[in-house]
Amino acid sequence: MLIKKRPSWAMAEADATSEHIYLNRREWLRAAGFAGLGLTTALTGVGGFAAAAVAAIEGYPAPRNMAYRLDRDITPEDDATTYTNFYEFGSSKNIWKRAQKLVTDPWMVTIDGLVETEIQLDAEDLIAKAGGLEERLYRHRCVEAWAMAVPWSGVPLANLVKLAKPKPEAKYLQMETFLDPSIAPGQKQSWYPWPYVEGLTLAEATNELAFLATGIYGKPMPAQNGAPIRLVTPWKYGFKSVKSITRFTFTDKQPVSFWEQLNGNEYGFWANVNPDVPHPRWSQKTERLLGSNKNVRTQIYNGYGEQVAGLYDGMFPNDGRKLFH
Ligand code: MTE
Secondary structure, eight states, X not given: OOSSSXXXXXSOGGGSOOOOOOOOHHHHHHHXXXXXXXXXXXXXXXXXXXXXXXXXXXXXXXXXXXXXXXXXXXXXXXXXXXXXXXXXXXXXXXXXXXXXXXXXXXXXXXXXXXBSSOEEEEHHHHHHHTTOOEEEEEEEEOTTSEEXXXXXXXXEHHHHHHHHOBOTXXXXXXXXXXXXXXXXXXXXXXXXXXXXXXXXXXXXXXXXXXXXXXXXXXXXXXXXXXXXXXXXXXXXXXXXXXXXXXXXXXXXXXXXXXXXXXXXXXXXXXXXXXXXXXXXXXXXXXXEXXXXXXXXXXXXXXXXXXXXXXXXXXXSTTOGGGGGO
């Protein structure tokens, strides 16, 4: 995955240690009797770590949308929130403490490019305008062959697209993470093409499964999982699910994503899950479930073919592999 160093995605799993989950700011405020006071500054929280300020998005726990069910157990919360990929804070899985430096309230989001009117609004406002929170249970499959199944809270990405009013020429949606090397040490590593960028076609972005998540396990998103707003596209490898988004840009050009810029042969634009197309350096036949460490077979489109296979009809008839790297 990396260019200069051995990729952490090829690291022994034993290098990643499990740690206690941190108390998020809102819980801490509630416990300390401050909930509702609207404090927005970063606070020094439990254990001497700076507890990240969490965007004041309301509505947790959100009502569960029963259309999205799982065929496996929900991953234990501790595993999903302490074993994370967030290269801005380092290339190991064990960055959750470091990520608490991310201050997500206030969090301004820009919607620009080929839209009727460019807008800037706070994350809280964006979610309110996009319809309020619901909860969905989704599987998540990382290209490194580990997987989890978690309850995300958020809004359909299609609601943001509607709100943005893209012009007819817009064909793609590019999403970008914050850029602030003073809090994110990984962004001082100049061989990475920061900021982290990902993209979808507008057809993908408006598919019912594409989700903008603001929370997990019925609570606001912890910093390390991509607070305050991240993408979730469960039929694609996890690297598509860009965290801590600050900009949504509508464009007529296919975005070149972060990992694609680094190594396009291994991490392409489409990144749809397919067990029959191996990564150039490892098999994608099975996945290891976080928590139980059981290995299970990987499914095409991560099991979401019914909802998404039609998006790709007739594309690349002679080289369908392009859809799956
Ligand atoms: N987004 C940003 N900004 N930076 C990252 O390093 N890693 C991606 C994706 N989004 C990443 C990111 C990868 S490789 C995966 S598998 C998922 O986030 C992991 O999400 P999780 O840590 O919440 O499980």
